[in-house]
Amino acid sequence: MLIRFGVENYGSIRDYQEISFVASRLKDGDGGLIERSLPGLSGLSYLRCLAVYGPNAAGKSTLLGAIRNLRELILGSYGKGPSAPLPHAPFALDRDSPKRPTRYLVEFVARGVRYRYELSHTAYAITGEDLRAYPKGKEQLWFRRGPRGVQGSTHVSVPKAALQLLNDNVPLLSFLANYQNLRSHDAIAPVHEWFRDGLVYLNRGPSGSNDFPFSGEIIDGNRGSDFARSFIREMVRSADLGISDVSVERREIGEDDRVAIARSASIPVDMVPDTMKSVVFGHRGPRGDMATFDMGRESDGTNRIFDLSGFVAVALEGGATMVVDELDASLHPTLLSALIRSFQDPDSNPNDAQLLFSAHNTRPLSDDLLRRDQVWLVDKRDGSTEVVPLTDYGPRKGEALEQGYLAGRYSAVPVVPRRFAPAREGK
Structure with missing residues (x-):
């Protein structure tokens, strides 16, 4: 289960932006909620679906693509040569960002344990890495990687001899997960498995x-x-x-x-x-x-x-988190709503799978499919992507969300130039 994801200095995203599957205190009913008790997070519920809306080129695909990029870094970096470049695409519209690393933060649950993982990298090196676990609610630092090297712990030991084999462009998480002879392999396995099996990413459009x-x-x-x-x-x-x-x-x-x-x-x-x-x-x-x-x-x-x-x-x-960019591509609105409903309904989704998707079709906003806290809005300010929850705009319970969104009440809609509008009679 995905709890939250954040990214900084990636594509059109300059400043740190984060989305969260933690449900708000809104009285929108129990539909779409996952009731799961996690040590250290008592009293919280989690969301089955998150919908991301916004105008073209605002950064929806960038936000979801950052999740894919992190997943590929974890699963695909091991085995590459020491000089192989990493997929580094920093914000390019200022002087400083291209020189800074991209940073990801993800908090999730694997095999019933909550983890928090953070990774930073440039085009050729991992610059920071941090893994923490909360098996009983209290934070455990499992390892940390920074300018001074790798710091292990009593939970994840990292032998100095093994570190000599770790390339600068390989995440330590990937390295430990692929070295089965290390004692720390079994501890790391659930985290690596979550990226492999618990996080499903699908590109937009048919495969052909x-x-x-x-x-x-x-x-x-x-x-x-x-x-x-x-x-x-x-x-x-x-x-x-x-x-x-x-x-x-x-x-x-x-x-x-x-x-x-x-x-x-x-x-x-x-x-x-x-x-x-x-x-x-x-x-x-x-x-x-x-x-x-x-x-x-x-x-x-x-x-x-x-x-x-x-x-x-x-x-x-498998109770995985499925991420889909432009879920509505080539889909009839009725089918789009039915697909979302398959995740929202606990009868069809007994294993608490999650769906994170972007779309332009606003039908799900009018079908009473989504809670107000399940909608996130992406827009640009000064060329940089900003991500905010719909709840920041204070929509009332029962408010016509589709109407409000299309009317620009919550921002994150395109501004149509006058020349695109049809000419009036007599003009």
């Missing part, structure tokens, strides 16, 4: 017909569970797309085709598989006749729903 999608791997049986396969098929059918089934087909690739593929991809021929997999959708005609179409012949909406279904299934089954 050229990539074999994650949902296809689940249908094929290579990943996921029977629940996930059943969920995907049910979600696709219930979307009223005229689809009766979805499956994976294989076809052999001839030698000439393999050579052509290898040449176009600049890879050895032996790396090209002998067979090619494709996802196909079965459509039943009015007389019961069946026809199958691959993803390239389906609409963006169909592909988007199929793409989403696998990630949603995995998140709901």
Whole structure:
């Protein structure tokens, strides 16, 4: 479970910005709440969903992309050469920010324990790293990394001999999680697993017909569970797309085709598989006749729903936090609301999965889907992204949030130039 996430000096974000899944004291009912007692945080409830709204280019994708970037730093840095660059994209509209590190802070729950992890980095080095745990409410410093090196603890010992193998561009968390012979490996494992399995990130838009999608791997049986396969098929059918089934087909690739593929991809021929997999959708005609179409012949909406279904299934089954940029891309508003409702409803979400998404479609603001504290607004001031909760504007209970948002009552809407407006008669 994600409690809060913050980032500083990343893309359009200059100053530290933070979003929080901690519920407010608003009397908006229990819908969308996770009731979980955590040591040291008594009396708090947590949110199942957070929606991020704002105009184009305000920084919504930047905010969610920062979560993805942190996840990739943790999961993908280990094994790189010591001179490999880190994905550093600091704020560029002043003189000082490009020289400063990017900083992330994330607080979450893994295997029932609350953790707080902080990471700072430049293009070529980790400049700061800090991991703390709260198993009984009292803070435990597990390790700290800074200008003076690495400071371990009685909870996570870091042998000096092992530190000689730690590159400047690798997070210590990644290093310890991948060194199974170290005593600290077992202690670190839940934290690393949360980044790997407890945090699911999905880019906006359909994956397209050229990539074999994650949902296809689940249908094929290579990943996921029977629940996930059943969920995907049910979600696709219930979307009223005229689809009766979805499956994976294989076809052999001839030698000439393999050579052509290898040449176009600049890879050895032996790396090209002998067979090619494709996802196909079965459509039943009015007389019961069946026809199958691959993803390239389906609409963006169909592909988007199929793409989403696998990630949603995995998140709901595992109680993970799913992050989706532009959740509403190619989705009908009714389907958008239904997807959000699947996370909000404890009956369909018994494992307390969470959904963090950005959108432009304001239908969820009018469907009584979201509490007032589940909406966050992103806007720019002096070229820098600012993130604030809707509750800062003091909306009343029962207020028409969609109307208020579109009217600019809460800011975070685009200012449309006069030349975009239609000319009036006689002008």
